[in-house]
Amino acid sequence: MRRLNVSLAERSYPILVGAGLLSRPELIQPVLPTARVALVSNTTVAPLYLDVLAKGLEKVGVDVTPIILPDGEVYKNSESLNLIYDALLASRCDRGTTIIALGGGVIGDLAGFAAATYQRGVPFVQIPTTLLSQVDSSVGGKTGINHPRGKNMVGAFWQPKLVLADTDTLQTLPDRELSSGMAEVIKYGLIRDLPFLKWLEVSMEGLLSRNGELLAHAIERSCANKAEVVAADELETAREGGRALLNLGHTFGHAIETGIGYGEWLHGEAVAAGTVMAVELSRRLGWLSVADVERVRTLLQSAGLPVAAPNLGADRYLELMSHDKKVVAGNLRLVLLRVLAQAVTYADAPREEIVAAIESCCNG
Amino acid sequence: MRRLNVSLAERSYPILVGAGLLSRPELIQPVLPTARVALVSNTTVAPLYLDVLAKGLEKVGVDVTPIILPDGEVYKNSESLNLIYDALLASRCDRGTTIIALGGGVIGDLAGFAAATYQRGVPFVQIPTTLLSQVDSSVGGKTGINHPRGKNMVGAFWQPKLVLADTDTLQTLPDRELSSGMAEVIKYGLIRDLPFLKWLEVSMEGLLSRNGELLAHAIERSCANKAEVVAADELETAREGGRALLNLGHTFGHAIETGIGYGEWLHGEAVAAGTVMAVELSRRLGWLSVADVERVRTLLQSAGLPVAAPNLGADRYLELMSHDKKVVAGNLRLVLLRVLAQAVTYADAPREEIVAAIESCCNG
Numbered sequence: 001m002r003r004l005n006v007s008l009a010e011r012s013y014p015i016l017v018g019a020g021l022l023s024r025p026e027l028i029q030p031v032l033p034t035a036r037v038a039l040v041s042n043t044t045v046a047p048l049y050l051d052v053l054a055k056g057l058e059k060v061g062v063d064v065t066p067i068i069l070p071d072g073e074v075y076k077n078s079e080s081l082n083l084i085y086d087a088l089l090a091s092r093c094d095r096g097t098t099i100i101a102l103g104g105g106v107i108g109d110l111a112g113f114a115a116a117t118y119q120r121g122v123p124f125v126q127i128p129t130t131l132l133s134q135v136d137s138s139v140g141g142k143t144g145i146n147h148p149r150g151k152n153m154v155g156a157f158w159q160p161k162l163v164l165a166d167t168d169t170l171q172t173l174p175d176r177e178l179s180s181g182m183a184e185v186i187k188y189g190l191i192r193d194l195p196f197l198k199w200l201e202v203s204m205e206g207l208l209s210r211n212g213e214l215l216a217h218a219i220e221r222s223c224a225n226k227a228e229v230v231a232a233d234e235l236e237t238a239r240e241g242g243r244a245l246l247n248l249g250h251t252f253g254h255a256i257e258t259g260i261g262y263g264e265w266l267h268g269e270a271v272a273a274g275t276v277m278a279v280e281l282s283r284r285l286g287w288l289s290v291a292d293v294e295r296v297r298t299l300l301q302s303a304g305l306p307v308a309a310p311n312l313g314a315d316r317y318l319e320l321m322s323h324d325k326k327v328v329a330g331n332l333r334l335v336l337l338r339v340l341a342q343a344v345t346y347a348d349a350p351r352e353e354i355v356a357a358i359e360s361c362c363n364g
Numbered sequence: 365m366r367r368l369n370v371s372l373a374e375r376s377y378p379i380l381v382g383a384g385l386l387s388r389p390e391l392i393q394p395v396l397p398t399a400r401v402a403l404v405s406n407t408t409v410a411p412l413y414l415d416v417l418a419k420g421l422e423k424v425g426v427d428v429t430p431i432i433l434p435d436g437e438v439y440k441n442s443e444s445l446n447l448i449y450d451a452l453l454a455s456r457c458d459r460g461t462t463i464i465a466l467g468g469g470v471i472g473d474l475a476g477f478a479a480a481t482y483q484r485g486v487p488f489v490q491i492p493t494t495l496l497s498q499v500d501s502s503v504g505g506k507t508g509i510n511h512p513r514g515k516n517m518v519g520a521f522w523q524p525k526l527v528l529a530d531t532d533t534l535q536t537l538p539d540r541e542l543s544s545g546m547a548e549v550i551k552y553g554l555i556r557d558l559p560f561l562k563w564l565e566v567s568m569e570g571l572l573s574r575n576g577e578l579l580a581h582a583i584e585r586s587c588a589n590k591a592e593v594v595a596a597d598e599l600e601t602a603r604e605g606g607r608a609l610l611n612l613g614h615t616f617g618h619a620i621e622t623g624i625g626y627g628e629w630l631h632g633e634a635v636a637a638g639t640v641m642a643v644e645l646s647r648r649l650g651w652l653s654v655a656d657v658e659r660v661r662t663l664l665q666s667a668g669l670p671v672a673a674p675n676l677g678a679d680r681y682l683e684l685m686s687h688d689k690k691v692v693a694g695n696l697r698l699v700l701l702r703v704l705a706q707a708v709t710y711a712d713a714p715r716e717e718i719v720a721a722i723e724s725c726c727n728g
Contacts, residue, residue: 086513156485
């Protein structure tokens with residue numbers, strides 16, 4: 001088992017990565033203030049993993065209230081949140097109850113936001129079961145739900161007490177979702193870790209064949225990179241750089257997700273195509289070479305990810321991007337690459353270059 | 365103008381108390397990160413005070429988006445919260461937008477929770493226009509909404525950047541609401557400030573006739589007392605005492621509010637009758653004298669408050685009280701008085717004494 005620490009003063013917490021962690025309740029028990037948990041999962045994950053976790057916890061004397069939600073990004077909304085509140089209140093969960101999220105990013109975001117807001121905040125434990133959630137949402141404390149007008153428009157920062165990333169759960173993950181998570185893994189290399197980027201280029205085949213040791217290494221490196229960024233800028237208040245750098249490809253990517261409707265593309269797929277746009281724009285600004293862009297495109301493709309975006313029209317892209325939370329007082333601030341493995345936030349890209357980058361990366 | 369500081373490390377903020385503050389935008393402007401505010405108010409307060417505030421802000425170059433909600437505790441719910449989110453998104457408010465609450469406790473709680481959760485948190489300014497909200501919800505950072513199963517079951521801690529308590533707004537407050545606020549003012553004397561309690565006993569007539577200087581003193585003393593308690597226990601995590609002491613009369617009071625339906629009794633009225641129950645229970649435990657109980661009852665009555673509770677039956681009271689957030693792992697923890705002006709949290713009151721205290725304080 002690998003162990004790393006996310007350093008956030010009194011909100012610091014450990015991430016444990018390895019095989020077979022779901023059946024080790026003794027890892028969870030020490031962080032519970034009372035012997036009471038609400039276990040939030042979905043209809044896909046619960047049949048696979050809820051029993052082993054719940055039975056283990058019950059065996060050590062913990063009372064478990066399961067809360068099972070429908071599966072999918074379309075359910076990351078206020079209705080699902082209310083289902084959680086209703087279940088917590090119906091079973092009289094109090095402020096000492098710990099909410100455990102067992103599932104992917106949607107479950108983590110929903111359960112985390114419920115933990116942040118139920119009775120003004122209860123303890124939270126994350127057990128992410130997808131690669132994407134293990135490398136992305138398990139670090140940083142972002143929780144929230146979508147609004148019809150945009151992704152993650154309602155939410156809170158709420159740090160977990162513990163994250164368990166059990167690599168065994170990746171064995172049942174559909175190929176498309178494994179690739180989707182790989183988009184975020186690759187992102188860490190691209191924004192700040194050249195050795196990791198090189199390691200990914202030579203290890204992608206083994207990762208996609210789900211070698212447990214390779215996956216554990218990729219998760220650990222990803223979380224360590226994210227933890228360093230988050231520790232320096234917990235609430236995303238840095239004016240330049242900081243947490244915003246984690247959004248490489250995301251402003252374009254969110255526009256793709258919103259523009260074609262949530263759920264058509266997976267998050268990582270949209271981020272992959274968005275990353276190509278950001279990299280292409282970086283080239284147009286004179287920061288990357290044609291070879292750099294090709295190298296990024298090749299790595300994303302080798303991970304089974306799309307490198308061309310749906311053709312919504314550049315105007316529609318710009319309109320959707322202007323809704324992004326990263327837009328402060330009207331200024332479109334993008335994450336771009338000065339060189340490979342060195343990301344920056346940049347608000348001065350000329351509109352015509354943004355349009356050209358979008359158009360050159362769209363299908364058809 | 366009086367000024368006091370709520371000390372919460374980097375979340376510290378000032379409270380300004382005095383007459384005519386609404387028409388002084390220069391007091392607000394320094395805390396705004398961008399020249400953009402959303403002004404949340406209700407249909408009762410907006411016609412009286414929104415214009416002077418909005419016009420003043422606009423005159424100094426601040427863009428104001430008004431969001432007007434229906435008036436009443438029954439609207440402190442997820443529907444009103446969604447109205448705020450919708451309006452913020454429709455007018456493209458971003459993370460630099462400051463949400464200003466102009467109204468009583470309901471508006472403060474709703475707008476504060478919207479500020480805590482819109483795009484994972486935006487700056488917040490409170491302009492409470494009722495005595496209750498000026499002395500209670502303007503200090504402490506509690507925000508939230510009600511759930512059909514209980515008050516304030518969903519919420520967050522979110523500190524304002526600034527609180528403006530304009531005593532002029534109390535001139536238009538209905539008598540019943542002025543009295544309701546006085547229940548919380550009296551509470552501060554009862555739990556920790558004997559000189560203030562004595563001052564209230566001799567000043568109540570002048571306070572009810574709305575003498576501005578007396579009101580400003582009562583607000584300042586109340587906020588100073590609350591600020592000291594909150595500074596020592598920001599997140600209500602103290603095992604004994606701490607913020608919980610501010611809930612004198614509230615566990616009984618919430619049972620009254622829930623038992624007869626929100627909105628029938630004002631919050632302070634329920635707290636007043638609940639305070640009599642808590643004081644009577646303290647006497648039954650041998651901590652207060654009959655004369656002490658009479659003294660409390662007399663002061664509350666002189667403030668125009670009820671001192672007898674609706675007769676819901678003791679069993680119903682106990683059932684409702686067991687839903688209270690202050691119940692940790694099944695234990696009914698009450699705030700009682702060891703002596704006048706010295707409150708304690710106490711989990712060991714015998715059930716039969718609680719029942720007797722409830723029954724002796726009920727009408728009929």
